[in-house]
Amino acid sequence: MEIPGLVEITSEEQLREVVPWPNQAVVDKVRKELHELDKEWLAHSQFCLIATSAADGSCDVSPKGDPAGFTKVLDDSTIAIPERAGNRRIDGFLNLVSNPQVGLIYLIPGRGETLRINGRARIVKEAPFFDDMIVKGNRPQLALLVEIDEIFHHCSKAFLRSQLWKPETWTPEAMPSRAEIAKALDRKDAELSELEKYYGKSYEESIYKVKY
Template sequence: MDTIDTLDQLEAIYGTPVDASIVKEVPRVTDQYRAFIEAAPFVALATAGPEGLDCSPRGDLPGFVRIHDDKTLMIPDRAGNNRVDSLRNIVRDPRVGLLFMIPGSGTTIRCNGRAVLSTQPELLASFAVNDKPPRSVIVVSIETLYFQCARAIVRARLWDAQAQVDPKSLPTAGQILAALSEGRVGGEAYDKAWPARAAKTLW
């Protein structure tokens, strides 16, 4: 297998970036980027730690990522499975990457920066939903912010209803857990209980 081992080899294949790919990158939230961030109900959070890399999905009501100022974003950490892989990484390595996605839009927004975790009571209370505050808030200091063109979304037909996969054609969470635990965890009972359990723990 031929591999690319140097930057010179890489640049010989890909050349140099076009002007638009450079101009779009800024160190702050602009009015245009604000519109996308405030409309996004989903962001992928990438982190790094001693054990390796992690990428975690974060979803909530549109605008759940708060623009505190043009250099700072705030993300509530909602109820989950308590693995805290991303949070564990942030405590030890503040570097983060964010990818914002908006249903129906091919344009995604990318952000790189550094994060800390806040448990300030007033801040937690300000993010409460149904009287349930998050246990922490991820505070991101922006270093770079830019949009990604729509090619990947278009190729994937991500928002095309005709391209959607029937969930019944895929293994369920209960089936995956049962297979990996030799039946100790998961199974049909897990799948049946999940909708009610999720409804109680979304926030």
């Protein structure tokens, strides 16, 4: 796409002309092992984002959520994340087959900071810790085993700018319902009433009942 007046940056040198090097404290905050405060954060986190990239460079970011503490700490440099059954696309898992590098961001609702972890992931279909990941009778069929390369806490500027945790800024009604979006984009042949029923109360009640 041609955009008149566009000025592109194509090298690290050009980028550093705009964004200077960080101060030493920011550089030094990156660690290779979990601190007790990191473990505490993971124990309270209900949600994370998992970024992956295939060998050809194609990318994916997948949300993962479960009750607080769903990520299991195996040792100071290894964590495990349960995989619950979903739509079977498994985009991130397919990326990991060819490229094990993974980036994680852990959130705690109401907190502006995030915990960031970069490392190498393995897909496992059985391990003793699976028994510790049972939720509402659902034992995961897969999990990610992540060996940590980098871990650090990220400041709250993005959350402060977006006011993400301020309920007075929330406008969920600004968008059509999930059923209406599905009707328009994904399931055009389905009746809207059927989709509204599917994405209703029974949808939430079934999230731990489905298996691949």
